[in-house]
Amino acid sequence: METAVIQVNNLAASYQKNTVLHDVSFQVHSGTLTGIVGPNGAGKSTLIKAMLQLHPLLKGEVQFFGQSFKKAKKRIGYVPQRGSVDWDFPTDALDVVTMGLYGQIGWLKIPARTHREKAYAALEKMGMADYAKRQISQLSGGQQQRVFLARALVQEADLYFMDEPLAGVDAATERAIMTTLQELKSMGKTVMVVHHDLQTVPNYFDHVLFLNRTVVEHGRTNEVFTPEMIGRTYGGNMQWMGANANVVHSAK
Template identity: 55%
Template sequence: MIEIRNVSKTYGNKSVVENVSLNIEKGKITSFIGPNGAGKSTLIKSILELIPSVSGTVEIYGKTYKEKRKIVGYVPQRESVDWDFPTNALDVVTMGRYGHLGWFKRPGMKDKRIAMECLEKVGMEEYAQRQISQLSGGQQQRVFLARALAQDAQLYFMDEPFVGVDAATEKAIITLLNDLKKQGKTVLVVHHDLNTVQEYFDWLILLNVHLIAAGPTKDLFTKDHLQKTYGGKLTMLDSETSPILINSR
C-alpha cells in the first residue's frame, strides 16, 4: 500500500531520519516504535508532506500523497493542536468532510449527520456543541479520532493517540482501531508504551533514525530487536513468552 524509498530528513546538521526504505502492507494495525528522538513523528510528517524530506520518495498505491490525499486520514499529536480555537466538537469533526466537498462548497446536512454519527462512534455525541477548549485531554483526542472517521479514509496515520488519555479513552481508541481493521482499513500509529505493543498491533516498524526492522509483531517484539532499537535506554526482564519492560529512559 505504501512504498517508502530512501527517505531522509535533517534539522540543521542533525539527521533525524536517515535513508529509510520499507513497504507497509494493507489492512493491518502497524506501530512505529523507538526511543524519543528516533524520527517516528518526523517520518509520518514526511510521508504526509507536512515537512519536506531531504531526499527519497513515498508512494501510496503507486501515486504521490497529493494524488491520494483523499484516502488518507491524520490524527496529530494533541500538543500540536490549538485547543483555544473558538469552535465546538461537531464543527471540528465536520472538517473531516471537506475532502469530499468541491472548492468553495460548505458542509450540508448529510455532512453534519455523518459528523454526528462519528461522534457517536467515539462516545462524544453529548459533547457535540461543547467548545473544544472545555474538553478533557481524552475527550479532545476522541474528537480528533471522530474527525478522521468522518473523512472515511482508507489509510490512517495517528501520532501518539494514547498519550495523556484515561483508561476508558484508551479502550475506546483500540476498539476503534480494530473496527477499522475489520473494514479493511490500514492504520499506522506512533506509540511509546511497549507494554501494550503485543496486544494492540499486528505489525511493527522499529526505528532509531535508521530503520532497525519491520515485520509481524510476533517476530519482532523480542529482547534482541528491542535492545537494537533502544540500546542502553531499555532495561528488561524475560518472561516465558516475551520481554517485559522494566524501565526505558
C-alpha cells in the same frame, strides 16, 4: 503481486541541518495495524510528517497505493499529536469533525445537513455525541483525542496515520481508541500508529516498525518484537519480564 499501500525508499529528513532520519525504507500492506516505536528523538513523528509532506524531505521517495501523496491524499487520514493543535480555537466538537469532510464539501461551501449528520454519527461512535456543541477548549485531553479520531473516521479513508493517539488519555479512552483501530483493520483499512508504551505493543499491533533514525526492524509483531530487537532500538539496559512481553526500558 499486491501493490503495497505504503512504499518508502531511502527517505531522509532533517531539522535545522541535523539529520534526524536517514536511509528509511519499508513497505506496508493493506489490512495491517502497525505500531511505530523507538526512543525519544528517534524521528517517529518526523517520519509521518515527512511522508505526508508536512515536513520537507532531504531525499527519498514515498508512494501510497502506487501513487504520489498528491494523487492519493483523499484516501489518507491523519491524527496529529494533541499537543500540536491549537485547542483555544473557538469552535465546537461537531465543527471539528465536520472539517474532516471538507474534501467532499469544498472549502468555500457550507456543510449540508447530511454532512452534519455524518459528523454527528462519528462523534457518537467515539462516545462524544453529548459533547457535540461543547467548545473543544472545554474538553479533557481524552475527549479532545476522541474528537480528532472522529474527524479522521468521518473521512472514510483507506489509510490512517496516528501520532501518539494514546498519549495522556484515560484508560476508557485508550480502550475506545484501540477498539476503533482494530475495527478499521478488520474492515481492511491500514493503520500506522506512533506509540510509546512497549508493554502494550503485543496486544495492540499485528506489525511493529522499530525506528531509531533509520529502520531497525519491521515485521509481524509475533516475529520481531523480541528483547534483542528492543535492545538494538533503544540501547541501555533492557529487562524482559515474562511471557506477556512486558518490557522495562532503562536508558543510559
